[in-house]
Amino acid sequence: MSSRKSTHWMWEHACDLMDQADRMQRQFFRVASSGRSCAVWEPPVDIIEDAREIVVVVALPGVPLERVEVVYESGSLVVRAERRIPFSGTARSVRRLEIPYGYFERRIQLPHALLESGTREFMDGCLILKLRKTGHI
Numbered sequence: 001m002s003s004r005k006s007t008h009w010m011w012e013h014a015c016d017l018m019d020q021a022d023r024m025q026r027q028f029f030r031v032a033s034s035g036r037s038c039a040v041w042e043p044p045v046d047i048i049e050d051a052r053e054i055v056v057v058v059a060l061p062g063v064p065l066e067r068v069e070v071v072y073e074s075g076s077l078v079v080r081a082e083r084r085i086p087f088s089g090t091a092r093s094v095r096r097l098e099i100p101y102g103y104f105e106r107r108i109q110l111p112h113a114l115l116e117s118g119t120r121e122f123m124d125g126c127l128i129l130k131l132r133k134t135g136h137i
Contacts, residue, residue: 055129058127071122085097
């Protein structure tokens with residue numbers, strides 16, 4: 001492998017690691033604020049696309065589907081809800097709390113296409129949204 005290709009690969013890998021670190025920092029290390037004025041964390045998202053639809057998978061452990069709000073705003077899909085601290089109000093000591101909790105909001109930029117709402121389901125702690133493509137903008 002040439003030195004130039006080796007450097008290019010290392011640079012791409014370093015950029016990927018920096019992106020991953022940034023996502024983790026946003027997801028886990030935001031300072032909580034009082035009230036719902038500011039999102040405290042962002043759930044991880046997978047987006048899968050084919051010729052007919054876009055599937056958005058949002059990991060929401062411990063968040064009941066009926067408390068999740070999904071809206072379309074300015075070309076983005078916005079998912080909002082709150083994950084409450086489990087067992088709050090009981091006389092238990094927290095030994096470890098790694099799963100984020102509190103109010104969250106995740107804005108998901110969608111591709112430029114005409115989309116219509118498809119199915120919405122909840123499976124294995126994930127919200128699965130299917131958006132049908134009806135054409136290009």
